[in-house]
Amino acid sequence: MGKSAASDRVRRPLATPSDLSNDATRDVSAALNGLLADSFALYMKTKNFHWHVSGPHFRDYHLLFEEQAAEILASTDEIAERVRKIGGTTLRSIGHVSRTQRVEDNDADYVDPKDMLAELHEDNKDFAARLREAHGLCDEHDDVGTASLLEELLDQTEKRAWFLFEAGRSQVGHA
Structure with missing residues (x-):
């Protein structure tokens, strides 16, 4: 018992007790990490x-994008902490984000403002669809807490879109 118990402590120092099944923790954590x-x-x-x-429209769009970015950034902590609450682990690096993200980057030197609006609109619509998909997974696993968080995030995302x-x-x- 000594060696096995010691190795379990070393191997699983971030294990958070949860009443969700191991499958639920694995599946919901994976979905949440994709959203993160x-x-x-x-x-x-x-x-x-x-x-x-x-x-x-510089000032209007500059302020709109700033407001939306702040809201999105605030949601990252809520998503990551939910992963931890249910016993999972979160993304660990920019590389991990890059390997997991489904939102396409835009590295163009210049993007016309109307294209910025359209691209972010589509990205937010796609994100809303992924939130709904993750909500369905939560329903399958009877994870009401995560489903509730996703409902709040969905409302924010739909408003941004x-x-x-x-x-x-x-x-x-006005063009």
Whole structure:
């Protein structure tokens, strides 16, 4: 018992007790880590556009992107802490984010503001769909706590998509 018990302590120092099954912890943690990677990628893209927006609607878009980036960044801690609460482990590096993210980066030197709005709108719509998918997984595993968090994040994401859509629609009329 001495060696086995000692090696278990060394091997699993981050094990958090949970009433969820091991399968639920594994599956939900994986889904949440995908959402966490997407959140970091979406945050970085939104900040990129915030820093590089130009043109007649500069102030409005600059502030919109800043507000949305702050909201996205705040959600990363909620997602990561939920992973830990249910007994999982989170992303550990930028490389881990890069390998896991589904949001495509935009490294272009210049992006037209209307394209920024459209791209972020689509990214947020896609993120909303992935939140719904993860919610379904939570329902399968009876993980009400994670489902509740995802519902809050879905509402925030849909609001971001709506604002981006409306801002992009108004720019078309003033182009």
